[in-house]
Amino acid sequence: MTSTPTDLGRLPDVVQAYLDAHARGDVPAAAECFTPAAVVVDDGSTYRGRDEIRGWLSRSSTEYTYTTTPTAAVRRSTEHWNVTQRIEGNFPGGVADLEYGFTIDDARITTLVISPA
Secondary structure (H helix, E strand, C coil), X not given: CCCEECCHHHCCHHHHHHHHHXXXXXXXXXXXXXXXXXXXXXXXXXXXXXXXXXXXHHHHHHHCCEEEEEEEEEECCCCEEEEEEEEEECXXXXXXXXXXXXXXXXXXXXXXXXXXX
């Protein structure tokens, strides 16, 4: 598998749409970026399907106040992309760099795994 650093402006449309919707706190728009059977893994928990993902997005957007800044992107393959984001806010520690590992099909996110960068 080849890893190719990518200009953040050249992300797949669905990844950019998710990042934009999530950054502005638009839970319905962010949830629509996922397939109906998508899986998200974040902070030791797994969320399956759009309803659970919508719940996760709702909780994560209201638990703390924070901003996200994408700092790097790597294309692993046509379907696999990693985006590193700096998160800053009122959560313990105040700053974190997280890697968002996306697997996409033609138009939607099928898997998102979030882990420390």
